[in-house]
Amino acid sequence: MSENKKEIKVHNISNTRLFQLIDGEEKMVGNTKDVMKSWDILSKGNNYHTIGIIGCQSSGKSTILNLLFGTNFPVMDETQGLNQTTQGIWMGKSASSDTLVLDVEGTDSSERGEDHIKFERKSSLFCLAIAEILIVNLWETDIGRYDAANYGLLKTVFEVNLELFTTEQSRTLICFLVRDFTGTVEFPLLKKKILDNINLIWDQIQKPEQFKDSRIEQFFDLQFFNLVHKILQPKKFSKGVKQIKDFFLDKNNTFYLFKPEYHRQIPSDGLPDYLQNIWDTILTNKALDIPTQKEMLSLFRCDEIKNECFKKFETLLLERIVEPLQKDKILPELGQLMNKLFNEIIDEYKIPANRYVQEVSQQKQEELEEKINEELFKQFTYQMKNVSKKLFKKFQRKFEKEFKDNEISLEFAKKINQLKMVIYEEFENTSNNSLLPNSSWSIEQFTLELENLVDNYIHEQKNHALKRIKKKLYDDYVNRITPELDNLLGFIENQIQFKVKGLFTSMTKYTIFEFEKYLKGMEATEEQMNDTINQFYEKAKQVVIDKFKENARFIGIHMKERFDEKFKYGENHTPRDFTIVSDLPQLFETATNEGINLLNLLKSIYLPKSLLNPEGRNNNLDLDDEEEVIETDENELEKEAEQDEEHVIIDDKEYEIQIKLYKKDIEMSYREAMSIQQSNKTSMKIPNFFWLLLLFFGRNDAIKIIRNPILFILLALLGVGGFFLHKFNLHLMLIRFIGPRTWNSIKAFMLGGKSSSSQAIVVPNTINKNKQDEKKDK
Template sequence: MEEDCCATQLIYGDGEFNADGLDKFVKEVKLAECGISYAVVAIMGQSSGRSTLMNHLFHAKFREMDANSGRNQTTKGIWIAKCVGIEPCTIAMDLGLEGTDGKERGEDDTAFEKQSAIFALAVSDIVLINMCQESDKGLEQAAMNPLLEMVFQVVMHSFVPRKMTLLFVIHTKTPFENLEPVLREDIQKLWDGVPKPQAHNSTPFSDFFSVEVVTLSSYEEEEVAQLRQRFFHSISPGGLAGDRRGVVPASGFSFTAQQIWKVIKENKDLDLPAHKVMVATVRCEEIANRKFNQLIYDGGWLALKEAVQTGPVQGFGKRLSSILSTYLSEYDMEAIYFDEGVRNSKRQLLESKALDFVYPAYTTMLGHVHSKALEGFKVRLEELLNKREGFTSSVRTCTQSSMLEFDKGCADAAIQQANWDASRVIREKLRRDIDAHASSVYSAKLSELNVNYEKQLSASLIGPVEALLESGEKDTWASIRKLLNRETEVAVSKFSSTAVADFELDKETIAKMLQHLRDYSRNVVVKKAREEAAKIMILMKDRFSRVFNYDSDSMPRVWTEKEDIRSITKDAHSASMKLLSVMAAIRLEEKPDDIEKILFSSLIDGTVTVSSSQDRRIETSAYPLASNTWEEVSSEDTLITPVQCKSLWRQFKTETQYSITQAISAQEAYKRSNNWLPPPWAYYGNGRSCFQPIYAPTTTKKEIDDGDPLSL
């Protein structure tokens, strides 16, 4: 099936641009796919034979002049068609102008012809100059000078840096070798005589144009075929348009043509370089927007975005970089032929927009990497600490491991096209979080260590201190001091070595913590002493009971006449008083005091002897116990004040009186039970009856009741 040329009227005779028709044409011939591998060929010059020439050369279907109608315009406006069978894609443009040999032109026709010519020059790579020549006199007889002058001026003013090819097709019988030199000479003269802008006063003709000349004696197939052949690969080096410049990419041809015609119609100066930038801007923006929209709905991106919401994604950066690279590469391919500056600028905007779009997913991924690294730090640290590894060394090891894990995760999540510093920010946050957790564990472990040593101190002190206090011996507090110092130093030594080895504490911190242990151990003793002092009455009564009711072998006493209740009572009172004196004050410093002497003198002996700087003697009175402080004992170390001791002793004597009374009663009962028969020796004494009882002198119960039993 023969290929269709898709002939389309581009601009109507009234100057209206057929945008819809051009868009349809571009789609039908698939022009947008050509990149810059396409060419546009326009024809100017004498009207006779223009359309015919184009149809023969390119198999187009432009309307030709009817000879019977005379030299009237045949293709009013501008038409385009695809050159059938020519590679690369070539667009033929036929200008429906009166031509240089026209008879009648109105002002409107002249204006339209000029506008059409400028348009053709602006969009074409090759311009055919159609000429009929009867002699070898060059341009003088061809009436071509005005047309060529206009071409030269328009190109110099508007088309830099474009370069086009002028192909003169001369219908003549004159031999080519005779005509060509004359024609080239005339063209050069015309160029030299055309007024030029200052910037191009000395610019050679060859910077703007390439000139080719062919002659046709008729439309014989052989001649036409030879000329047609020259349009194959016309844009390749050595081709008709091999040295063209400033090509508009095919995808922008439709927009370019429309905008150029708009500028021309508005009689504005046509600045093709600026127009080229404008076209590149519009087209590159269109391409960039299309690629961005494709990215938004890309299946791979949507799947990756969804996956990263639930957890870390292996190969996240590589996958996302590949997706972005796909659309950026597609942009590059589609925009490759547009102005480089514009193209690169729009690419940067596309890349920036795309990166902004995917940034939340990237930060989400980094959040997962951060969480995983932090959790790994916590787990590894706990494992090492459970293995009794040193705390500080464990923190260092786990920190290095977690930071390395984070760096690897960030590298895996890194996007090739981005240069974000989010990973640095999150890395700093990870370090802060690790330090915070380590500090928390540090405090907890150090506190745990401290508590353990406190428990050890409590266990090693409470029981022994309680036993020593309840013993109420003379050396009780000396033994307590010795115990306290020994257990404290053991704990301090162990704690010091552990703290240095495991926690690498500084000297100041270690000193504070050791002082805390010393204070704690002291407080344990103080607290226990206060607890024991609070139950002094119970302890005194218990001490009294043990001394009074049990003998030295801890056997219960039998209150026979052999038992000296007075002496036993005194011993029991003394033992209880000694316990009271021990409990009266805390003596953790080796300072002498007279508490025991004062208590014994005041409450048992009846006189008070106090060692003081004046070595004075105080007679029996309640004065030493009528105070809330002990001499040379601080209030903090006072457990039972003097006045409390006096009150307690009074209560103690009252509550132990019953035991004494019971003992006396038991002894009397024992005596009575053993006095109903006289002793054997009584039967031999002074002639008395053997049945007359003889009573040994004893102290009666009444005599004891009349006296003070506690004075025994």
């Protein structure tokens, strides 16, 4: 075939509105996409038209296309004879409209020899698949001639069209253009003749079973035009051309030929790929299934469009959301921003993609939406984490401001709930404004995260507050009860147990009442309340026990004081004159019991086990009236006595030791008293001459002392010191200073030393008796 190929003589190719789509060797050449892009066709969607022309070689096809559409198809130079100028299929772009024009190689191409029938079939199939209108260019002289090339061509066209029609029922307009019309036979008659011939051909072709009885009008619309001889009647020719041109270009013309039903519905951006696919399929001699071709094209193109759109989305996302978000951390109208971007991209996708097969474009749109959603969700998550962080910090700041300097509030929980409300409201607003409208996203997960952060913080702060409350109320309690206890223990009476218990009960009840107020303000649970109050109650008891134990450290002194008070002093606290005491043993026994009674009173302390009812906290407190709480009913205390718990202050061993020490301590007093009574009885008097003799024999020593200032001052100081110790009973302080045990030891030593030489004295055995009495009382 290439051997037969003649040199192409091209005239008037002054621009790029022309290119060879399929070359003489049936190969698709050139970069269709780039050429179409330069023609600005790719962006036209379905707003473009396609037209093709078939006919005999050198029948003026290129000439008429150029005249009708302003294309630049090469026209044969007649001075060179009838040579082929158009090989393969050429495509041109109309100068005045978005119309793509296919100029097909002449059908009776002598250059192809026997192969021309095969090419004719392929090119016809190609044209019918692409073109909305097919011009059949024919000489008037050929009409009625069955052996003319055009008849074979028409037969081919009809046959391949039936092939296509089995899958895609699209109509095609065939325009019969009669060239060199002479008028010898009137045009209606000529038209009829052509129609007769067409029907004859239609009847003769092999038809599939379903189209066996069909008529040509089912598949084609037919139009007929004529043009006079171009050279012999140039003016009339031009006029005819002008008239036909309007039918193709003037949309307002009544006979405008590009009707919507002829459009092949191949979006212009997919046309280059479609042309390639169609031609490739034709070359493989496979059946041309247009819907499948369209679906394949749709898949390919929608995918391409989707990727292009996603690329654009990524650029815009970075510019509008990612970068500002990384800078400012929170975009208040993130949802709107994302929605705008989302719609913008999807709209951009839809415009070209919706021209393709609906199911395919929809499927690819969903894929695109999913990818966009994924990316947007990442940004939403990023923002939500920042919102949580920011609001949690805000909550902390507000909390610290509200509870400045660790202030303890009775409305702890109420204030916290108010703060929480403010924060959660802001969180909800920001979150909702961050959501992509109409998406399935939820803020639930982020709300929970923030709530967890806040709750943990509150829990921590609650514990701190609880510790402070415990400390405050405990310190208050200690500060209130300590002076009262000191008071009671300052002079211990028989009622000491009863009074201490009363004091303890009222004070603990008051503090428990305070605890309840604070704990209720913290919205503490029943369990927390019971635990806290129980802990306090145990500590409160310990305060009393410790105070008793502290007091018990000096029990020996107190016992001796009690003894002395009874034994050494009489009524109105005057020193007792033992010389006139008639029953010294009786007095000694009574005085001894005073001290032992004190020991017995302090041996144990009895406090209520608990102030809580079995059902729960102390619910018999009238919490509205503090005064009533403090004044405890004595009867009530007695009733509760059965539930009292003994707390040992002085154990049995210590008790015995104290008794022994006490016994020794008071024994000396008894001896002294006895001694006074006895010395009084013997009426032993020192004679006056004794003092004269003492003065006479001791005068030198006395003068020595008087003359020595140091000895004299020392003697004076000892005299004054002794006088004051005796006068103000300061010997007790001395005892405290050196310790009771040491004092007792000194006294025991002194007594022991004396007893060996003194007269034996019988000390009444009151101690054992008192111990028995105490057991009876218990």
